[in-house]
Amino acid sequence: MKSAGEAADHIISAICDAHDNNPAALIEILHDVQGQKGHVPDGDLVVIAMALNLSRAEIFGTMSFYPDFHAQPPEAPVVKICRGEACQAMGALELADKFAAAPMAGEPVEVEPVYCLGNCALAPAAMIGDTLIGRADVARLQSVLADLKK
């Protein structure tokens, strides 16, 4: 029987294989790993490095450049509130403050800044998971969070 570690390695190797172990596909590979696990665990970097014939330091260097990738799993659902100028013009900063102060029935959320979600005509915009929210207000953010929990 395989140990849990080996099984995890197998998932990572399969992802790398699906990209022909091509070093140029590293960003795609990191996205796929994060898509499966919710983050890119430190231990996986060595497996990716071996598959792509790169050093662990190179993988880490690339990964750390991109805001999308997280080495730790998020502690709470992540709510991205846009701080781009169009959203600022419609009160995005106030929304972020208000939302951060409004407890979600006592449950924690992580509010992350983003800079433009391509929804500037329906500002302020926010994103939870893959769900884009236009004309966002505290109530709508809360209801999307509640729906996602179901």
Add this chain to the structure above:
Amino acid sequence: MSVIFVPNDSAAVSVGADDVAAAIVARAQEQNIDIEVRRNGSRGMFWLEPLVEIEHKGTRYAFGPVLPSEVPALFAAGLAHKSPGAIDHPKALGPTEQIDYLKNQERLTFARCGLAEPLDLQAYEQLGGLAGLKLALKATPKDIVETIAASGLRGRGGAGFPAGIKWKTVADQPGSEKYICCNADEGDSGTFADRLLMEADPYCLIEGMIIAGLATGAERGLIYLRSEYPAAIAVMGKAIEKMSAAGWLGDDVGSCGRRFEIEVRRGAGAYICGEESSMLESLEGKRGEVRAKPPIPAISGLFGRPTLVNNVLTLAAVPWIMAHGAKAYAEYGQGRSKGTQAFQLGGNIARGGLVEKAFGVTIRDLIEGFGGGTASGKPFATAQLGGPLGAYVNDEMLDLPMDYEALAKAGAMLGHGGIIVFDDQVDMAQMARFAFDFCAIESCGKCTPCRIGAVRGRETLDKIIAGDNVKENLLLVEDLCELMTDGSLCAMGGLTPMPVRSAIKLFPDHFASPGADQTAPNAASAKL
């Protein structure tokens, strides 16, 4: 049977389009009415989303913005059985194409957006798609390049570089290992035209890329698509599959014996990866650090091979140009700004959305005529043109024509065509601070003027905002701006001074705290 259209564009969905579609289906079932709901792309009139349309005798009628809770009342008013023109409901807008916002546009690139289901290849062809590609398959590469050059098409990603020159440079390089890299990073705040097009008319972009491949001899295309656009990523992926299955992509494009393949690559949240050399690094699987130029990508780009980097809208303009001719395209616009531009109205604006219009339209026409002024109803104060690195303009500049040269002369830029409107509640010192802040956050870190300058700029603005030595600190900001403009490796650091300087120049009283420094210009009229 009525056909009812409800967009599946992500902006429409962000304000409830999925719920509206579901409510329509449910209501029709309840009442035993035979309808078909089609999920089209958006027409780009975002302030009317979710925009429901019904087709009747070849004309589409619009209703919007529709709330899910309004669906029963719309059915009661006759939505699925009356002639839609006769329906009396506050949300009835009449024939879609007669809505001023749409009627007054000149839609070439976006002509098909919102008409059909985005992945319906047959509808694409019926609506004029593939006509340009079919002509290109019969033309020589040289003819295609000449057509693009003669059309006057310039890069829509921000720099406005003539597309024909770039295409020729790539075409002139020997060998077949060349790449077409479509820049779909669309990082500029205030812009969404790339997203709208990819979600509504994905085949148009693919067609443009294939034509670029035929013209330059490249056999591989990559679309660098930002991860913030999951819906566009999904649509483009499916569109590529369908075009491959139909023989328009692959080993034998349109049975002409030429190869062309396209792959979507996701970005990962870094604004700088929209800069072309940083994008190429990212496509090679590396940190998105900007490369020094020369060499230019057209000569040595992806993996050191000749690479055509073009924005989504540059490539999406190509099928129209091939199908209708260079001359027809160049008849739109003025001076050296030929054709149409996708203007994107966002921020504090009553009617936000996409306006495709020939170059030369004034800022006022866009903001007031199309946009209807501010959303808040408060007086207009400023607009930022061309994204986070673009200048702010004030009300005295609104009669400027949207044209690359005219804007440059006025110290502004068109960029990717975004226009962000602010009402008189805006604090321009905060906006200038934000410009530095954004640069500090998004800098790739390769050169000092940008990496350190942005942080110093932010600190200095904090002091100004606090009323600390305002006059001296404004001079310091000006020095920093000069240093960043002259010394930065790329336009991230090089153009951050644009919003900062324009804010200081046009709104000096926002930069002097009341009572803090009476010698500062306009201190007496300082904003409270």
